Amino acid sequence: MSSTRHTRVLIIGSGPAGYTAGVYASRAMLEPLLVQGIQPGGQLTITTEVENWPGETEIQGPDLMQNMEAHARAVGTEIVSDIITSVDLSKRPFVAQSDGGTTYTADALILATGAQARWLGLPTEEKFKGFGVSACATCDGFFYRGKEVVVIGGGNTAVEEALFLTKFATKVTLIHRRDELRAEKILQNRLFKNPKIEVLWDHTVEEVLGNDAPLSVTGVKAKHVKSGEETVVPCDGFFVAIGHAPASELVKDQLETHMGGYVVTAPDSTATSTPGVFAAGDLTDHKYRQAVTSAGMGCMAALEAEHFLAEQE
Known part of the structure; x- marks a missing residue:
């Protein structure tokens, strides 16, 4: 059964960037809604030991992502197990259609769909x-x-x-x-x-x-x-090491991309070519591709979304 849901901030993707964006957006009282996508937790769920996450000498990749998901939930992020199949960025509120039949509308959008190794x-x-x-x-x-x-x-x-x-x-x-x-x-x-x-x-x-x-x-x-x-x-x-493919299929014809599909963001920012749409993590990062840098960009995206919404009001 189809339904429509509105949120101030819609986060698409559930790796380190998405969950961190959820934490910061929740702390800003934006009541974000996060749609996990086809691989909840992202690429870290298919790794074993992680030894370069600050504060953890060693942790299993799936355990780290479970911790991040639990943190996002604990501070108020609504997490939905669904897959976004299309987005319309031509008007605000932005519109996202899901595989489960729900139409999500959002005043601001954070894309954290990641990338996958070829x-x-x-x-x-x-x-x-x-x-x-x-x-x-x-x-x-x-x-x-x-x-x-x-x-x-x-x-x-x-x-x-x-x-x-x-x-x-x-x-x-x-x-x-x-x-x-x-x-x-x-x-x-x-x-x-x-x-x-x-x-x-x-x-x-x-x-x-x-x-x-x-x-x-x-x-x-x-x-x-x-x-x-x-x-x-x-x-x-x-x-x-034959390259990575950013998961930008949803927005490749609506946002500026480069280098094989990575979403372009403004310098020192997660802002994309469409005001109100922010991109974080491996979707935009063709250089570092680390969990900790993705998390940092998730933080940036949430703070920038907060400022964007405040300016709109």
Whole structure:
């Protein structure tokens, strides 16, 4: 049964940015309504140990997100388990349609729909996610001290991940399907000068190899794109660095975007190209992509929404 609900602040998304926006908007007495989306808790719900969240020496990703959700609820954020399927930003109040049949209207909108790593789509990649397969060296590199790892990709992300991993790993093998990298020259120079990094050119990864009990990665099977010859590269960790895709489908034709769909915000702000619409977290952040920076932007978005509504009144 369809219904219409109005809120002063509608938050779409439930990762660190969305939940933090809920906390701050609630404390500002804005009575926000947060729609969780298809993956409540966001990308952190598919990670294991988190060791870079301030105040927690180590916490499981799903536990951290449960804590953030509970905090947002405790201070007054109404959290709805639903999926927003379309938004209309052409008029105020803004209108959002949900999969559950509810139409939400809002005086201000905070977008915190996040981004997702692009994956290769291999069954074995899926099998070992969180058990040796990762898409975030900053998050998981620490676990590979004294071990060998493989990175796949050829752009800035892949080269930056490979360089970062040399802080921990004894050897980093970068696999690229072409015979030259797309990354910036200054990054390539650093990569080629690093004695810990070896590049395997003209190869694709066909399979992740590992153990079942317990789940752990032991290597990857790579195939030469021209000869078809297969090579097994031993490793303890496999990092997929072929880019991230921001979840901007809802607004890509209504807000200014760049760099493959990331929502553009004003300098030192979460304000988008439409007044009253704010974007926070990985949806707009193509550089840092950390839980703590997403949370900071969620705080900014809520405070900016509060100021925007005050000016309207």
